[in-house]
Amino acid sequence: MDKKVRTRFAPSPTGYMHIGNLRTALYTYLIAKQNDGTFILRIEDTDQERYVEGATEVIYNTLRQTGLIWDEGPDIGGPVGPYIQSERMGIFKDYALQLVESGHAYYCFCTKEELEEMHKIQQVSGQPTKYNGHCRKLSKEEVEKRLAEGVPYVIRQKIPEEGTTTFHDELYGDITVENSTLDDQVLIKADGMPTYNFANVVDDHLMGITHVVRGNEYLSSAPKYNLLYEAFGWEPPKYIHVEHIMKDAQHKLAKRDGDASFQDLLDKGYMVEAIINYIALLGWAPKGENEIFSLEELKKEFSISGLSKSPAIFDPMKLKAINAEYIRRMSFDDFKAAALPYIRQTVKREDIDIDVLVRTLQPRAEVFVDIPEQVDFVDALPEYDNALYVHKKMKTNEETALSALNEILPVLEAIPENEWNEEKIHEELFALIEKLGVKNGWLLWPLRVAVSGKQFTPGGGIELCAVIGKADSIERIKKGIAKLS
């Protein structure tokens, strides 16, 4: 690396952070940071029609939350500002004029109607729709005359009529296209503003950007970018085009899918670290077998060569599994602090052993938002069907369950209130199992059902009894006996 790496994330403030976009930001950030380079935030807000109140804040907040901290940007400034595109509007026209001067661009006076007409004809005759070069042929005098008359105009890029253009992508290698397939795209619009493509090239150059990570949709316009760089005599940045994140094989993950934005994922209870970890993996594969990476670790691990050239389908299951892994890796205290608000959504009573509940919950919680439902039996025993008592593998049925509960009841009743804890209950019940000469499940499966009324619970019967306390446990067992009798 001879040149200091400078990368940029250049989102439009739409008020919505698509995870594909976030992932681009991530990769962009990682490339800068792993090369000890600079990560720049540039807001591309030139589309007034799409302006959304507070949208810039969404970008700031997302980046801050995920730890993708920029070194230069609108709020903190930097040597190549301004970093808000709408504040740079004055600089582009001169560059376009420079191109006109050097013969790489030209004034075009065609009206919208004329263009529409032209495209219509092209479509009907099966031709590709592109500008027909009408105004290319205008004489210098003619141009001057119309300019003087104040005829509205745009400035278009003059694509060579023959030959090919080759550009290099770090992932795809060299891609060559026929110049004849390229359109004389507009550089400066009739209102004097630059088009996105033009502003992008100029800004990237002015900001000294060395690597551009962007979506695959720009692959087809990349040759035109290259021609622009050539016309200016500038060195193009290294391109890395990344594939889309898909909902399924034929549809991109879209807003309406409800999984598409960072905020959607947050709302579903996923942890920030897990989200970053998962999207890093969507379209990129680490060298080794480890898949769990912090942002810090990603800086070391990430490599452009591990990026994938084909679209990746977003898999909520995998995200969930990674989130579960993060939960399991939390310390007891951290997990407790994070889980408590969720537990309290359904568990209001205070007379329980919360630590036992938290401890049994941690390995079984995959996402925080699932917790309220997981512990909703604590406050009150739900209505349940006796069918729950039937378990093939445990060899239990309603009849054996009744016997089991009848055996359990006096044993638990005999435990003094102040000795009621997990160890004691365990000790007493296992003594009973030995005395009766039965399998653990024969006794404990019915207990779990009676005490929870649920098919799945965090922890087994013993833990649950410890959580809800003696009085409630006894009451629920009695209720089970009554139901089974």
Added chain:
RNA sequence: GGCCCGUUGGUCAAGAGGUUAAGACGACGCCCUUUCACGGCGUAAUCAUGGGUUCAAUUCCCGUACGGGUCACCA
């Protein structure tokens, strides 16, 4: 439709001429002094397809199919 790109198990994917074609999620099975959505151990994949090149092709080349992208005075 033109142009560009892609195609390894249900999903994410490693592998880059000769491999038992990794690993993870999911599924399934078994195990575990208590169920499970914990843990442990296993099982399942002839690499879209046809043709080349080669002693040898999932890996290179061409075609086909399928999928995606793009063809704006929008970003």
